[in-house]
Amino acid sequence: MDKFKGTIDAIDAAAAIGRACLALGHECIELPLADGGEGLLEVFGGPNRHTVVTGPLGDPVRAGWRLDKGRAIIEMAQASGLSLIGGAEHNDPIAATTTGVGELIEAALGAGATRIIVGLGGSATTDGGFGAVRALSGPGRLRSVELLIACDVTTTFVDAAAVFAPQKGASPAQVKLLAGRLERMAQMYEAEYQMDLREIPGSGAAGGLAGGLAALGGQIISGFDLVAEELDLESQFSRADLVITGEGFLDAHSMEGKVVGGVIGLAERSGTRVAAIVGEADDDHGRRIMIISLAERFGLEAAMNRTSELIETCARELLSVQDSPASSARDLPPLSLPNNTNT
Secondary structure (H helix, E strand, C coil), rough: CCCCCCCCCCEEEEEHHHHHHCCCCCCCCCCCCCCCCHHHHHCCCCCCEEEEEECCCCEEEEEEEEEEEEEEEEEHHHHEHHHHCCCCCCCCCCCCCCHHHHHHEEEHHHHHEEEEECCCCCCCCCCCHHHHHCCCCCCCHHCCEEEEEEEECCCCCCCCCHHHHHHCCCCCCHHHHHHHHHHHHHHHHHHHHHHCCCCCCCCCCHHHHHHHHHCCCCEEEEEEHHHHHHHHHHHHCCCEEEEEEEECCHHHHCCCHHHHHHHHHHHHHHHEEEEEEEECCCCCCCCCCCCHHHHHHHHHHHHHHHHHHHHHHHHHHHCCCCCCCCCCHHHHHCCCCCCCCCC
């Protein structure tokens, strides 16, 4: 399961399904997942270190990160996230900085990390990674470690302004200003590091932080693919009778590098039946599998306030058709559920 943003995290969502399985006598493996955005740190076991760094608007913040056998896991939202300042309405999209992310990378290097994974998502920034790059005492030090930049988008560097800045509180005039700044920054990175970020897929993730780190030698990769490899998902799916996935909102983007789309693809390749429980669903997408929308079934208010309970209820009902004759994800029969918001 992925997180249900604004209600419960991926750990709680997976636990709700685990309770349903336990109650019905099924064996269950609970796997909270992430696609490079918020929640990546928890997938790898949660923080075991904390460092005070520069927050997105310059105030000090205590950011959690993880170091395990030379591998550091850094979630940029811990240092430069929109949630740290209370949302877009409190943000300064021009001034917001990724300095804290660079300081976390510096801390990981100082602690002896040889592999550094930076998860992007939930950022307050559109600074092209300039703050992070400037915070590193010797950017060349990154050449001696493996730096992986985990993201779930393909937006290019300069386009980050138009695509993401409005979500961070930027006005149309500020978007235009930020786009010009990113263009100048792309020229600077090209001159200094001999890398043209303008056409690199994913370089615009987290307001261009991905591009800034890529200029220093980092590798931009699919966050979901990284997690899937680390957890050996495909092997685990091949041993399962049913995979249940889910997230807060299912739409076309869910099939493009996100958890739900990645899980569906892996499950189908391994011949394992798959279904999804989601908060809300765009009716135009994802209907090749069985999908239960909590909002459609129980109403939006209940879906937002009783998320864990309702996921467990729907998981029980999914398990009730688990033994149907369908042999593949595509053949899984539609679930007939009573339209009773008081259930």
